[in-house]
Every structure is written in C-alpha cells, then in structure tokens.
Amino acid sequence: MEVLEKPKSNMSVEVLDSATIVNFVEDEEAFNVSIRDRFAHLDTNHDGFLSYAELLEEFQSLRVFETHFGIDVITDPKELAHVYNSLFIQFDHDSNGTVDLEEFKAETKSMMLAMANGIGFLPVQMALEEGSFLKKAVERESTKLAA
Numbered sequence: 652m653e654v655l656e657k658p659k660s661n662m663s664v665e666v667l668d669s670a671t672i673v674n675f676v677e678d679e680e681a682f683n684v685s686i687r688d689r690f691a692h693l694d695t696n697h698d699g700f701l702s703y704a705e706l707l708e709e710f711q712s713l714r715v716f717e718t719h720f721g722i723d724v725i726t727d728p729k730e731l732a733h734v735y736n737s738l739f740i741q742f743d744h745d746s747n748g749t750v751d752l753e754e755f756k757a758e759t760k761s762m763m764l765a766m767a768n769g770i771g772f773l774p775v776q777m778a779l780e781e782g783s784f785l786k787k788a789v790e791r792e793s794t795k796l797a798a
Contacts, residue, residue: 661781665789668774672767675788676760685787686756700749703739710735759784 676682693705742750742758750758763784779786 662778663781663786664776665779665786666774666776667770667785667789667792668772669767669770670772671788671792672763672770672785675784675791676763676767678791681787681791682760683756685784686759687752689759689784690752690755700751701742701755702749703736706739706742706750707735710738763788 690701693701693709695705696702739750740746742754744754744757766785777785779789
C-alpha cells in the first residue's frame with residue numbers, strides 16, 4: 652500500500668502586531684479580494700456556497716487540534732467532529748446548512764479582529780503559511796511601508 656503525503660506548504664516567519672491585521676481588514680479592497688479568492692478556492696463544486704464538507708477540509712488542513720507546539724498528538728475523533736461542527740455553525744449565520752460569501756467574509760473578519768485583539772500592540776513573530784490571510788496582511792503592510 653502506498654502512503655501519499657500531503658504537499659508541504661510554504662511557511663515563513665513574519666513579525667506582526669494587531670495594527671497589521673486591523674489595517675488589512677479595514678482595507679476593504681484588499682480584504683474583499685482575499686476573501687473572494689479564498690472562498691472560490693474552497694468552493695470546489697463552484698455552486699457559490701461552502702458546504703460542511705468543503706469547510707471541513709479547510710479546518711482539517713489547519714491541524715490546529717492535532718498538534719501541540721508542532722508535535723502530533725492523538726485527538727479523540729468525536730471531539731474533533733464536535734469542534735469542526737461548532738466552527739461550521741459559527742460560519743453558517745442563517746443556519747441553512749451552507750456558508751455564502753457574505754457569511755464567510757463576516758466570520759473571517761470577526762476571527763481576524765479577535766486575533767488582533769489577542770496579539771495586542773506589541774510585535775510578535777509568527778510562522779505564517781503562504782496565501783493565508785495573516786500572510787496577506789503582512790505583505791500588504793510591507794508594500795505600504797516600502798512605498
């Protein structure tokens with residue numbers, strides 16, 4: 652039996668603070684483009700909505716609950732299913748079983764602002780995945796500083 656490995660994502664260590672995130676979210680053009688691009692990537696059947704299965708794949712790829720400081724840990728599958736279901740419900744504002752673009756945008760914005768609040772005004776170093784919203788926020792800030 653052949654074991655297929657998921658391709659490793661490109662990561663980089665970046666410095667950011669709450670202003671990096673808040674400024675990105677408040678830049679409607681940059682934020683909306685990023686949201687639309689990510690939504691289109693996740694909407695694998697191109698129906699204009701994200702199903703539980705489509706968002707589940709994204710949640711699982713983040714591996715937030717399967718690692719502890721970068722080390723794989725065994726997590727109860729029932730607990731994971733409960734967490735993923737709770738996250739989906741958080742995105743599905745109208746409880747219709749799918750997430751539309753506006754729901755995705757609103758919840759992503761809310762989560763990013765909560766991260767900004769948690770980070771605070773002191774700069775922190777974080778490993779960020781290429782193409783992530785936080786990486787895009789850092790790139791936007793770098794472009795503005797270089798101009």
